[in-house]
Amino acid sequence: MKLAWLIILLYLPLLVHAQSTGARYRIEFTDKVGSAYDLSHPESFLSERALSRRIRYHIPIDEYDLPVSAVYLDSLKKHGFKVLYTSRWFNFATVAVVSPEDTAGVSDWNFVRSIKLTRPENVLKNAESKWDEIKAPSTKSAQGEPDDSYGYSSEQVAQLNGKILHENGFKGQGMLIAILDAGFRAANQLAVFDSLFQQNRMLGTRDFVNPQSDVFQEYQHGMNVLSLMAANSPGTLIGTAPDASYYLIRTEDENSEYPVEMDNYIAGLELADSIGADVINASLGYFNFDDPAYNFSYDELDGKTLMITRAVELAEKKGMIVCVSAGNEGDNAWQHIVAPADANGILSMAAVNIAGERARFSSIGPSADGRIKPEVAACGWDAWIQKYPEELGTSNGTSFASPLVAGLTTCLWQEYPEKTPAEIIDAVIRSASQYDSPDNYLGYGIPDFEKASLLLQKTVTEDKPEEQWKVSPNPFVNNIRLEYQRSGLLDDTSATCILINGTGTILKEERLSGRIQWINLGSLPSGLYFLRVITNGETENHKLIKK
Incomplete structure (x- = not known):
């Protein structure tokens, strides 16, 4: 079964030919000599919001933040490579190459550390293998009258005891959530997102898969994920952070599975950092690729080996909270969590139904080095989402557990902005239903966000000096x-x-x-x-x- 746990997981019976615009290569540089930027002027490459976050949490601007060398990029362009994007944190450029012969000798250039093929020129993909339905109860359609203003989303928000945050005025106002996904089809047209656009809280989009495309015309999975956080249709569907601002980033090509998508993901994390995002949701994961030569082994999911895992950890060190899906491999041969759910310092999510029962497809921990994984669980089995083109319904996957937790974590951080990402994550974990007896299936259990708020309130009271x-x-x-x-x-x-x-x-x-x-x-x-x-x-x- 193919990966990238964008988990709308539809049945698509047709073969899909991914459009080829050249092979993709990752060219890693030896240093940053010739960068057009200087660490003494971070305002030239980080937004005011990003800098404010660094100041608030005493996070230094360092060499990781410095953009790659403009001199090196010019050399690649003169050689005929099309530079698609770069990575500040890992000092590489992703390039499109017309002919593999064009890469001959590049590895010998004195500023090139390595050059790796991340996607071949010609890709033939059977989409069915990537978007198999999860074998879970059949989905439901919206019928009857919902119980309260939360509509069909009432139970999945209540399961996390998240309504109390909203009732206290914390719905994500002033917070920025970046979503990494495969596309956000029709999100700019659906009624559940009207307030998001009318109030100018949709702050931007970016497509790292195809820069010429419109993310609102691409695959729908990201829109489904967005609905779990941003939907604001009283009596129908209310997300867990309905008043937050959002930035939508397409990093996943639903028609193929190659390492370039992980490089897209890293670029998406860095974009989220530079614009000053507070929380990142990425319902994506990797272990298995169209070319088996790229497949991961379980031993590599140790929180330090894989570049994508290290990138997620860097995002946390830059002052963001990262929420990811654990994966949908629990009932197949792999069973384990998928990368980057193995990262330290993040929240990875298992899936349960509304009764709190684990979904059998939900990936199993621990990480390869023995840490409790996933961290927590939320409704990802018969979760109510906005579908395409207009209907509401339920669907399955840890992809949907992640944004439920991500949205409420955002609201919790809004309530306690002086707390660091690590302190917010710790409170979410300590609030969970089986914190005292965690396991490899649901981790620490289902969070209780009222309890998490009270835990943070206690630390604020204990730590607070006498006010002047x-x-x-x-x-x-x-x-x-x-x-x-x-x-x-x-x-x-x-x-x-x-x-x-x-x-x-x-x-x-x-x-x-x-x-x-x-x-x-x-x-x-x-x-x-x-x-x-x-x-x-x-x-x-x-x-x-x-x-």
Whole structure:
């Protein structure tokens, strides 16, 4: 059974010929000499939002962030290669080559570390082998009246106790989720996504498979995944992060399975980093390819061997939370999780039904080095999704468990933005149903996001130093009141307050004059804000919500 656990897993009986525009090669460089960028000016290659994230979590800008050498890229272009994209983190370029003979001697160039074929020129793919239906109960169509405003998605959100986050005002506002997938067919036309486009929360798209294509015309699996997070159709379908912003990235070619798709994936991770994404969902995975010479062994799923796994770990180190599907191999010969679910520091998801029973297709852990995998579980067996062209229905796959958790993890992080990715992930894991007795099937179990929020609230209370300033009311409508809490003198020049929005942009900065001061913020839109107050060299941060 073929991979890339884009798991809508439809039955497609026809042979599909993938269009050939030349073979693909990964050319890895020895260094970055000749890069057009400098680490002292990261604003030239990282967005303001990305830089704000680095500052917030004290993440240094390092050599991994520096773009590849422009001099080396020019040499490739002059040789006749078409440079499709590059990787900052692994210092390589993916190129299209008209004839394999054109690569002769390139490995001897003094700045080339290696050159590897990642997809041959001619690809013949039987799509049925990649998109076999999972042998699970037949899917359902939307019938009858849904129970509440969540519509048909009510039970799958409630299973994770996620509604409490939404009720408390945390629906993903100000957060950015990047989705790596195979295509997002008709997402720009379907009613469940209307608010996403009307409110300008669809921040962009990118296609690494075919730069000339429109991701909204490509395969539907990414749209199905998106519906589990971004759908906002009361009484019909509500996603787990309905008010977040999204960036859609196509990295997977549904018509073939070659290593170039993992390089696409790495490029997608780096794009998510550069635009300042908070959370990445990638319902994709790899172990088996059209050419068996590329197949992985289980021993390689050890969290450190495979490049795609190391890339996911780097994404976490750059300040993002990465959520992936564990794979759908539980009832076949492979059985194990698939890459990059073996990565450290991420959330990989198993699939259960709404009763909490494990789906037999859900891939099994541990990682090759013995770590608990997958981490947690969510509904991926008869999960309600938006289908194409317009109907709602259920489908199966760990692909659908992952975005359910990813969306609520985003909302949880919105509630506790001062927490690091590792702290948020730890809270999700510790909240899960079998945290005290994890296994290789569901990991730590089904998360409880109300419990995760309470766990984080406790650590905030324990770690929080005595505040110098009391800020009220919170939530506020128009004005906030700042009152100095400590004894002693406070002169008119010793305190400054800085107001920052959810993207890290400074909106207002002013001196505080006296022990009590009112600040009018009535012109701000509703949402989450951060107030940083600096007093006599000491800094404290306050989270504010404007109604």
